Amino acid sequence: MTDMVxxxxxxxxxxxxxxxxxxxxxxxxxxxxxxxxxxGGFYGLVAPPESGGAGVEFGDFLRIIEVLAAGCxxxxxxxxxxxxxxxxxxxxxxxxxxxxxxxxxxxGTLRGGGAFSGVIPVPPRVVATRTGDGWSFNGEVTFVxxxxxxxxxxxxxxxxxxxxxxxGLVDAKPGKGIAAVHPLELVAAQGSNTVRLVFDNLLVPDExxxxxxxxxxxxxxxxxxxxxxxxxxxxxxxxxxxxxxxLGETAxxxxxxxxxxxxxxxxxxxxxxxxxxPALRAExxxxxxxxxxxxxxxxxxxxxxxxxxxxxLARESLFTLVVASRPSVKxxxxxxxxxxxxxxxxx
Numbered sequence: 379m380t381d382m383v384x385x386x387x388x389x390x391x392x393x394x395x396x397x398x399x400x401x402x403x404x405x406x407x408x409x410x411x412x413x414x415x416x417x418g419g420f421y422g423l424v425a426p427p428e429s430g431g432a433g434v435e436f437g438d439f440l441r442i443i444e445v446l447a448a449g450c451x452x453x454x455x456x457x458x459x460x461x462x463x464x465x466x467x468x469x470x471x472x473x474x475x476x477x478x479x480x481x482x483x484x485x486g487t488l489r490g491g492g493a494f495s496g497v498i499p500v501p502p503r504v505v506a507t508r509t510g511d512g513w514s515f516n517g518e519v520t521f522v523x524x525x526x527x528x529x530x531x532x533x534x535x536x537x538x539x540x541x542x543x544x545x546g547l548v549d550a551k552p553g554k555g556i557a558a559v560h561p562l563e564l565v566a567a568q569g570s571n572t573v574r575l576v577f578d579n580l581l582v583p584d585e586x587x588x589x590x591x592x593x594x595x596x597x598x599x600x601x602x603x604x605x606x607x608x609x610x611x612x613x614x615x616x617x618x619x620x621x622x623x624x625l626g627e628t629a630x631x632x633x634x635x636x637x638x639x640x641x642x643x644x645x646x647x648x649x650x651x652x653x654x655x656p657a658l659r660a661e662x663x664x665x666x667x668x669x670x671x672x673x674x675x676x677x678x679x680x681x682x683x684x685x686x687x688x689x690x691l692a693r694e695s696l697f698t699l700v701v702a703s704r705p706s707v708k709x710x711x712x713x714x715x716x717x718x719x720x721x722x723x724x725x
Contacts (some may be wrong), residue, residue, distance in 0.1 A: 380434065380435075380438050382419070382420075382423070382432055382434055382438060382442060383438055383441050383442055383445065385418050385419075386418075386420070386441075386442045386445040386446055387445050389414060389415065389418060389420075389446065389449070390445050390446050390448055390449030390450075391449065393410075393411065393414055393449070394411065394446060394449030394450035394453055394454075395448070395449040395450065397411070397450065398449065398450040398451075398452070398453075398687075398690070399685055399687065399690060401450055401452050401453065401569045402452065402566070402568070402569070402690050403684075403685070404569070405568035405569050406569050407452060407453050407456060407527070407569045407570075407571075409527075411450075411453045412453075412457065412486070412489065412527065413486075415446075415457055415486070416485065416486025416487075416489075417486075419432050420432075420442070420446075420457070420486075421457075421460055421464070421483065421484060421485065421486030421489070422464065422483070422484030422485060422486070423439050423442065423461065423464075424439060424461050424464050424465055424468070425464050425468055425480065425483070425484035426468060429468065429480045429481050429484050430480075430481045430484040430485050431464070431468075431484040437646070439606075440605065440606065440609045440646075441609075443458060443606065443609035443610065443613065444609045444610075444612045444613040444616065445613065446613070447609060447610045447612070447613025447614065447617075448613040448614070448616045448617040448620075449613075449617075451566075451567060451610055451613065451614060451694045451697070451698075452566075452567040452568075452569040452570055452694075453569070454610065454613065455523065455567055455570055455610060455697075455701070456491075456523055456524050456527060456567075456569070456570045456571070458606070458607075458610075459490070459491040459492045459523055459524050459528070460483070460486075460489055460490050460491070460524075460528070462490070462492040462494070462532050463483055463490035463491075463492070463530065463532045463547070464480070464483050464484060464490075466532050466545065466588040466589065467479055467480040467483055467588065468480060469589075470588040470589060471589075472585070472587060472588060474585065475547070475585065475586060475587075475588065479547070488529055488530065489524075489527065489528045489529050489530075490524075490528050490529065490530045490531065490532055490547075490550075491522060491523060491524035491525070491527075491528040491530075491531050491532070491550065492522070492531065492532050493519045493522045493531045493532065493533045493534070493575060494519075494532065494533070494534035494545065495519055495520065495521060496517055496518065496519040496520075496534065496535065496536075497534050497535060497536045497543050497593065497596065498597070498600075498704070502517070502535070502536035502593075503517045503518055503519070503520070504516070504517035504518070504519060504533075504534070504535040504536065504577060505517055505535055505536055505537070505538060506535035506536060506537040506544040506582075507537070508537070508539070509581070511583060511584050512581055512582055512583035512584050512587075513535070513537075513544050513546070513581070513582045513583075513584075513587070514555075514579050514580065514581055514582075515533060515535040515544075515555070515577045515579075515580040515581075515582060516535075516577055516578060516579060516580070517535065517576075517577055518574060518575060518576045518577065519533075519574070519575045519577075520574050521562070521572060521574070521701075522572065522573050522574070522575050523567075523570040523571065523572040524550075524570065524571060525550065525559065525561075525571045525572070525573045526571045527571060528550045529549070529550060530547045530548065530549060530550055531547070531548050531549075531550045532545060532546075532547060532588065533545065533546060533547075533548050533577075533580070533582065534596070535577075536593060537590075540590075541592055541593055542590045542591060542592055542593065543589075543590070543591055543592075543593050543596040544582070544587060544589075544590050545587070545588050545589045545590075546582040546583075546586045546587040546588055547582075547586045547588065548580060548582060548586070554580070554581070555577055555578060555579055555580025555581055556575055556576070556577060556580060557576045557577065557578035558574075558575070558576035559573050559574075559575060559576075560573055560574040560575075560576075561573050562574060564697070565693050565696060565697070566690070566693035566694045566696060566697040567694065567697050567701075598652070600704075601652045601655055602649070602655075603702065604655045604656060604658075604659040604704070604707065605645055605646070605649060605655065605658075605659070607659070607698075607701070607702040608645065608658070608659050608662040608663070610698050610701075611662045611663050611665070611666035611695070611698040612638060612642060612662065612666075614666045614669065614670060614691055614694055614695055614698060615634060615635075615638045615665060615666050615669045616635075616638070617687075617691060618634070618666075618669040618670045618672065618673040618688075618691050619631040619632075619634045619635050619638075619669060621673045621676070621677070621687055621688060621691070622634070622669075622672060622673050622676045625676045625677060627676045630672060630676065634665075634668075634669045634672065637665055638665065638669075641658070641661060641662060641665060644658060645658045645662065656704060656706035656707045656709075656710050657710045659703075659707045659710075660707050660710035660711040660713075660714055661710075661714065663695075663698050663699045663707075663711060664699075664711065664714050664715065666695045666698050666699075667692075667695040667696070667698075667699060669695075670688070670691040670692040670694070670695040671692060671695075673687075673688040673691060673692070674688045674689060674692050676688075699711065
């Protein structure tokens with residue numbers, strides 16, 4: 379176990395978990411949560427050491443997400459969006475932008491979120507048009523988390539003329555092209571401050587563009603995110619198993635933990651086989667839903683009282699069923715939930 383994983387365990391147990399019910403009740407994440415993560419070096423997990431990052435191995439990165447999610451899914455999901463900006467800055471050919479922003483992103487003084495889902499549907503919901511020394515983005519992104527917590531957004535749009543996805547940094551505030559901000563009322567993780575954004579001639583100058591790549595290449599690059607996002611569900615499974623064990627149902631807790639371990643191992647082994655990942659992402663979210671439902675059953679009627687951990691985890695498991703999903707994951711999940719996984723070839 380690395381120092382960063384151990385540090386994450388302490389933060390989860392001492393900071394995030396004790397406040398998780400209050401975060402759920404108020405729909406607000408304390409700024410001190412994000413400050414604590416920044417001070418611990420968790421904003422630079424995927425940044426190279428020469429840019430002030432921790433440079434952790436991918437396996438440790440996944441484990442840290444799990445550990446933090448077991449403490450508070452809302453905080454962890456919101457913080458997780460930042461790493462897309464770090465990766466974008468670390469790999470961008472725009473050397474001047476990288477030099478200007480990467481170290482700040484790695485130490486958490488510049489905090490970011492993502493707004494790329496508008497290029498996934500067919501046709502894309504966000505379109506880029508060349509305008510002189512930059513780009514004009516128009517359209518809407520239906521699910522953007524961290525609004526009010528982050529300084530910048532990593533925004534992506536589709537250029538129909540070239541077939542490329544153009545991505546760049548914009549300030550996370552209304553006006554100057556962000557024409558409308560519509561807050562969403564979520565059943566869980568309300569504290570993530572998730573909104574729907576409408577872009578009307580949102581200008582992204584070339585100096586703030588991170589990448590321009592073919593849409594297929596862009597979508598292929600999102601596949602590994604299925605494993606990353608599944609770490610949230612694995613964190614919920616761990617937390618539910620702890621609660622179930624605390625109620626004396628140790629055999630049930632042990633069975634759920636064993637299933638999670640076996641599934642995690644299969645998932646990690648399949649990282650070299652991208653077509654297998656959507657089904658595994660679906661299986662992980664289904665297991666989280668079952669584990670959290672089992673916690674509700676183990677706790678009985680008290681679990682239905684607002685404020686009990688079991689009902690909160692059950693709602694958060696619904697969140698992991700759909701958030702950051704893809705059409706292939708949705709199809710696999712529906713097959714599993716309908717009881718037809720074997721017939722559909724979903725293992």
